[in-house]
Amino acid sequence: MEKMDLVIASSSIAEAGVGCWDLDSGAEQLRYKSCASTPHGLTCVGQRFIACSQLREPSATSGSVLYWSWFKPQAAVKSFPSEPIKPFASNSVGTYIVGGGQSGDIYLWEVETGRLIKKWHAHYRAVTCLVFSSDDSLLISGSEDGCVRVWSLITVCDDYESQRASHLYEYSLTEHTLCVTDIVIGQGGYNAIIISASEDRTCKVWSLSHGRLLRNIVFPSVIDAIVLDPAEHVFYAGSRDGNIYIAALSAESSSSSSYGKHILSSLYDHSKAVTCLAYSIEGNLLLSGSEDGMVRIWDPRTLNIVRMFKHGKGPVNNILVVRRPNFLTLGAFSNSHGSSRRHGSLLPPPLEKYVNMDKDANKMGVIRLPTACNILPDVPFNNSHILDEHVKLVEQQGSSAANEMEVERLKLENRKAMHMVQQWKKMPLTCSTHLLSLLDNKIVLKRVSGFLKKKVNFKAKLEEYLQQFHSNVM
Structure with a gap:
């Protein structure tokens, strides 16, 4: 069976650019030029294109973000946010992008339009890392202030909830004493674990559902990159x-090695600091990048190196392992001119600098990316905050078009919601409010039009009937 993984690596040196290799053959596919990436600043957006936040030029007052198509080495789209963006990430299907600012602010953009949907002050110092949960409903951020915070996108993007809440975050995890350098989150929705690394030489394991510290592991040196075994x-x-270092997560593993408690072993071949890690589930391989300019591929079972890529002139500071998009054949890169003409139009517009609450407010709908290349499944993305945005607009405007739009959106979400019912049964009661992002809606659909016509408090009614829905599925 043909392996479909690509390796993408970037550097803080603009001349080194972004390298792209076939993981199986080791052949370099393309070199994307003029990219000086920030740590955690490289992302692949819905398999459509590569995006990266750039290190600020000394003379510049704002940052920049670049987009590359798969077929051209030059950046195709340039954006200039209101401040330098450090970490940069997209949700799993590439409909939304988040960026963390030097000021401690977090920015949320809609990819297809470039619209800045939300900006909020998240940390006292610069944001250093951003990670989405596996279902894209939560965002986890780390900062130079040593704090890790968990954000529900439902709450953050709902003005009504934001005004009621004393703070926007779900949890604020403050056990680290120095800058947070990396964050990973496991599978399992609200039952997942979070692991954070810090310059205080510790990695901390947290319970997402309770916001509680589960394990603290002290390392011989500062940890800048972490990745979970599948x-x-x-x-x-x-x-x-x-x-x-290889550290244990199982509760019963408490033995100490020469490295310290819970540290089982180590891999060593890099001559300088290890700056980034990734894991290929397809090939069951560990990937590491370093300041020595090399990307190494490890077999976790034997702890041996199976392949190495030389990135170029500068240190490697980001690694991604991505599935080869359906429209990319093994010869697609060499035929880049014809391919780019067919697919170049998929790149979205630049990201906006400021939030514009009035622009196209009455045109909001279910946002989907183009599927001409079969990049995405034929299912509308379950956007965890669109419901609240629509409710706010409906209450403010009361237009029949908005009413119809909301009803249609709920019908579309019903398909995915029913598939998730069995998982909801296992969720604790405290998570019930998050079901606003996946309403089943056999209850709600029958009532929604009546609520709108009567101009009652739509938000309150949704919460009331959510309780009925929760009782039914439990």
Whole structure:
């Protein structure tokens, strides 16, 4: 069976650019030029294109974000946010992008329009890392202030909830004493674990559902990169001493090695600090990038190196492992001119600098990316905050078009919601409010038009009938 993974790596040196290799053959596919990326600043947006936040030029007052198509080495779209963006991430299907600012603000953009949907002050110092949960409903951020915070996008993007709440975050995890360097989150929705790394030489394991510290692991050196084993028995921690430490996650594993408690072993071949890690589930391979300019591919079972890529002139500071898009054949890169003409139009417009609450407010709908290349499944993205945005607009405007739009959106979401019912049954009662992002809606659909016509408090009614829905599925 043909392996479909691509390796993408970037550097903080603009001349080194972004390298792209076939993981199976090791062949370099393309070199994307003039990219000086920030740590955690590289992302692949819905398999459509590559995006990266750029290190600020000394003379510049704002940051920049670049988009590359798969077929051209030059950046195709340039954006200039209101401040330098450090970490940069997209949700799993590429409909939304988040960026963390030097000021501690977080920005949320809609990819297809470039619209800045929300900006909020998240940390006292610069944001250093941003990670979406597996279902895209939560965002986890880390900062130079040593704090890790969990954000529900439902709450953040709902003005009504924001005004009622004393703070926007779900949890504020403050056990680290120095800058947070990396964050990963496991599978399992609200039952997942979070692992955070810090310059205080610790990695901390947290319960997402309770916001509680489960395990604290002290390392011999500062950890700048972490990645989870797919089975979540161990995690790998890349350190500034060049080692990649293997740490235990299982509760019964408390034995100490020469490295310290819960540290099982290490991988060593990099001559300088390990700056980034990734994992290929397809090939069951660990990937590491370093300040030595090399990307190494490891077999976790034997702890041996199976392949190496030389990135170029500068240090490697980001690695991604992505599925090869359906429209990319093995010869597609060499035929880049014809391919770019067919697919170049898929790139969206630049990101906006400021929130514009009035622009196209009455045109909001279910946002979907183009599927001409069969990049995405034929299912509308379950946007966890669109419901609240629509409710706000409906209450403010009361237009029949908005009413019809809301009813249609709920019908579309019904398909995915029914598939999730069995998982909801296992969720704790405290998570019930988050079901606003996946309403089943056999109850709601029958009532929604009546609520709008009567001009009652739509938000309150949804919460009331959500309780009825929760009782039914439990």
